[in-house]
Amino acid sequence: MSLSNLIDDWSRYRKGREEGGFHDYEHMWGMSIDLNKCIGCNACSVACYAENNLAVVGKEKFEKGQGMHWLRLERYWDEPDLGEERTTEFQQHGASFLPMMCQQCNAATCEPVCPVAATYHTPDGLNAQVYNRCIGSRYCSNNCPYRLRYFNFWSYYEDSWPAPLQMQLNPDISVRDKGVMEKCTFCVQRIRTVKDTARMEDRKVRDGEVQTACSQTCPTGAIEFGDMLGMYDPETGVAETKVTRMWRKHQVEFGKTKQNKQTPDMRGYRVFEFLNTDPCVMYLDRVREV
Amino acid sequence: MSVLQHLPPGRFIEAAGRGSRQTKHTVQVSFIVMLLMATMALFSANVNADVPNAVPPEGEYSGIHVEQPIEFPHDIHADVNEINCMYCHTYARRSKVAGIPPTSKCMGCHSIIATDKPRIQKLTEYWENKESPKWKKVHDVPDFVHFTHEKHIKRFVIDNEDLQVENVSEVCAFCHGEVKKMTVADKVKPLTMGFCQRCHQANDGPSDCWHCHK
Ligand code: SF4
Ligand code: SF4
Numbered sequence: 001m002s003l004s005n006l007i008d009d010w011s012r013y014r015k016g017r018e019e020g021g022f023h024d025y026e027h028m029w030g031m032s033i034d035l036n037k038c039i040g041c042n043a044c045s046v047a048c049y050a051e052n053n054l055a056v057v058g059k060e061k062f063e064k065g066q067g068m069h070w071l072r073l074e075r076y077w078d079e080p081d082l083g084e085e086r087t088t089e090f091q092q093h094g095a096s097f098l099p100m101m102c103q104q105c106n107a108a109t110c111e112p113v114c115p116v117a118a119t120y121h122t123p124d125g126l127n128a129q130v131y132n133r134c135i136g137s138r139y140c141s142n143n144c145p146y147r148l149r150y151f152n153f154w155s156y157y158e159d160s161w162p163a164p165l166q167m168q169l170n171p172d173i174s175v176r177d178k179g180v181m182e183k184c185t186f187c188v189q190r191i192r193t194v195k196d197t198a199r200m201e202d203r204k205v206r207d208g209e210v211q212t213a214c215s216q217t218c219p220t221g222a223i224e225f226g227d228m229l230g231m232y233d234p235e236t237g238v239a240e241t242k243v244t245r246m247w248r249k250h251q252v253e254f255g256k257t258k259q260n261k262q263t264p265d266m267r268g269y270r271v272f273e274f275l276n277t278d279p280c281v282m283y284l285d286r287v288r289e290v
Numbered sequence: 291m292s293v294l295q296h297l298p299p300g301r302f303i304e305a306a307g308r309g310s311r312q313t314k315h316t317v318q319v320s321f322i323v324m325l326l327m328a329t330m331a332l333f334s335a336n337v338n339a340d341v342p343n344a345v346p347p348e349g350e351y352s353g354i355h356v357e358q359p360i361e362f363p364h365d366i367h368a369d370v371n372e373i374n375c376m377y378c379h380t381y382a383r384r385s386k387v388a389g390i391p392p393t394s395k396c397m398g399c400h401s402i403i404a405t406d407k408p409r410i411q412k413l414t415e416y417w418e419n420k421e422s423p424k425w426k427k428v429h430d431v432p433d434f435v436h437f438t439h440e441k442h443i444k445r446f447v448i449d450n451e452d453l454q455v456e457n458v459s460e461v462c463a464f465c466h467g468e469v470k471k472m473t474v475a476d477k478v479k480p481l482t483m484g485f486c487q488r489c490h491q492a493n494d495g496p497s498d499c500w501h502c503h504k
Contacts, residue, residue, distance in 0.1 A: 120499065128500045132434060173504050174434040188500055192436060200440060 010112075010121075027205065028125035028280070029186050030228035031215075032246040032268075033099060035286040037222035040097035044214035044223065045071045048101070050168070051187060051213035053175050055156030068150045070184040071214055074098040096286050099223070101214065102127060102148045102184035103271065103279035106254065110140035110149065118181075125228070125280065126186055136179040145272050149183045152176050186225070187212040207241040228254075228280065252282045340460040342452035347464055347489035351480040358474050359423040360409050368459060368470035375462050375469075382439040382462075383448065393422045428475050429466060436504045445493075464489070 012025075048054065048071040055068050078094030108127045111119050118133035119140050141149035155178040161169065169175060172189035176182050191210050198205045207226055215223035230241030240248070250268030252259055257276050259269065267285040367373045376382055381389030397417050400410050416423050431437050446461045447453055453461070459470050467478030479485065490497055 122498050122500050124500075126500070130499045130503050132503060133499075171433075172436070189436075189504060192500075192504075196438060196441060200444060 012121075025125045025229060026123050027191075028228040029104065029191065029210075030226065030243050030247070030280040030282070031186075031212075032224045032243050032282045032284065034222045034224075034284040035096065035098065036267075036284060037220040038097050038099060038218075038286075039220060040073055040075065040095065041219065042073050043217045043219060044099055045069055045073055047213040047217035048184070051170060051173075052185070053169050053173055055152075055160040057154075057156060057160070061153070066151075066153050068152070068156070068182070070148075070150065070182070071099060071101040074100055096288075098283070099214070100146060100148060100271075101281070102186075103146055103277065103281045104184075104186060106278035106280065107276060109143045109145060109275075109277055113139040113143045115139065124191065126188065126191075127183075128188070129181060129183055129185070131174060131176050131180045131182065134180040136181065138181065140181055145275055145277065149181050151181050152178050154178055187214075207239075246284075247282055250282070250284060254278060340457060341446065341450075341464075343450055344446055344461075344464075345489070345492035347479070347485055347492075349480045349482075349485040349488075351478055353477040355476055356426050356428050356474070358425055360412055361474055362409075363473045364469050364475060365471055365473060372456075374456065375459050376443075383443040385440055386438040388439050390425050393417050428477050429481065431481060434503055436502050445495075 049056070049069070052070060054070060057066055057068060061067070074097065076096050076098065077091050078096075079091060104125070104127050106121075106125065108119075108121065111121060111127065114120075115137055116133055116135050118130045118135070120128055120130075122128045136151065138151055141147070141151060157175050157177070170189070172193070173185075187210075190212065194205055194210045198209075205227065207230055210225065210227075212223070212225045215225045224243050224246060226241040226243035228241075228244055228247070230239075230244050247253075247268065250266045251261055252268035252270060255278060257274050259273070267287065268282050269285060270279045270282055273279075367378075368375060378391040378395060379388040380391070381387060393413070393416060396413055400413060404410050405414070413423070443458075443461070446464075447455065447458055462469065465479050465481065466475065469475050486502065487497070489495065
């Protein structure tokens with residue numbers, strides 16, 4: 001089953017590339033993150049912990065690199081070196097932040113290396129992880145250029161949610177045990193619920209109906225989430241989705257390793273685009289006075 | 291089908307071998323059913339005549355009998371009195387879970403009907419003590435499975451124009467067996483991944499892992 005799924009996904013992707021579109025997907029979820037708006041508050045990361053039953057591993061394990069933060073805030077400094085006369089632990093200014101979650105690559109490097117096809121591409125254009133199938137070989141994580149896959153080294157459920165904290169676990173997503181890989185799912189449980197509701201009401205999913213936990217929580221509205229297939233249709237007059245509009249405005253296109261920008265106002269970029277991973281998350285560069 | 295597909299767990303085989311529920315009668319019946327199915331397969335692709343536009347899933351299971359606080363007779367309600375399954379399990383068409391009716395629903399009829407029966411007297415006792423009977427779960431899918439009743443009911447009942455809604459029990463029987471011939475419901479279908487997947491293939495259901503695994 002999964003093997004044929006995997007092969008189908010790749011042929012679908014190749015076909016899309018050759019014919020210049022991804023249109024036999026049902027949806028294609030994408031994001032646009034405006035770094036001008038991001039204030040580095042970490043609320044998105046906390047929201048993700050709460051929504052997706054992420055284990056809090058404690059300082060010791062975190063230092064060993066065993067943290068389970070599906071969304072991490074990367075911090076960069078204008079002047080990384082504090083110099084000899086450092087008076088403070090950190091610089092007083094010049095920080096910029098980069099929220100990094102799974103980039104949901106179209107040509108995902110993690111997928112073809114999984115020996116048991118536990119990670120594969122869904123008809124929604126998502127990069128899926130099936131916990132039951134995962135045998136914990138960790139090939140995918142080693143092959144991810146973004147390092148956005150997290151491995152359960154321990155049975156965190158034993159002490160991560162001491163009673164009564166287990167009551168806050170989200171029933172729509174399983175609590176992973178030791179030995180499986182996990183990563184951002186674009187809050188697939190929310191997508192699933194919205195799709196189910198739309199199906200029950202015999203209609204299509206509306207733009208903005210699916211909200212990921214991170215985009216819902218962001219106080220500055222830096223994270224936009226939506227269906228990338230919602231193009232403007234002159235015949236029916238259906239408007240394009242917010243995310244598609246952002247991508248078009250900043251001239252970021254799928255299937256490219258380098259974007260052609262006409263003006264410097266177009267701030268959009270995708271991380272490590274040149275690796276041809278074709279990610280679904282676009283970042284808008286931060287502009288600042290120097 | 292790939293070799294990676296999950297095979298049914300060992301206890302399934304063990305239960306089939308125990309054969310405590312296999313009487314001569316069942317053997318005869320299954321022989322007749324096999325004959326019938328063979329004949330039907332010859333004439334039409336639709337194996338089950340009762341539910342149009344659907345291929346019922348295949349698979350049997352014989353599990354452990356679950357004792358309930360009151361031995362609720364499904365047969366008297368659904369078979370003899372022909373009460374629709376969805377009258378009591380009213381959430382089946384509206385949500386993920388089919389739901390157990392509240393005691394008030396039972397009392398709606400049983401404050402008048404059959405009040406002399408011991409089981410009803412037990413129920414009335416619960417009702418007067420403002421308690422609900424602690425029914426035990428019989429059909430339980432693992433926590434990592436997303437299953438919704440409403441979408442299945444929509445596909446096989448609501449969107450199925452050829453099906454009379456009175457016959458909804460035939461659709462329920464796909465996964466729950468002939469509950470209207472049982473007293474307390476027993477699990478008679480395996481509800482394993484293979485069981486679901488074979489039905490999804492036969493009825494053009496989704497086969498994407500993330501449709502059901504969460
Ligand atoms: S989309 Fe959902 S799973 Fe992914 S980082 Fe945001 S909150 Fe976490
Ligand atoms: S919640 Fe919004 S502003 Fe805060 S760190 Fe996340 S993206 Fe940035």
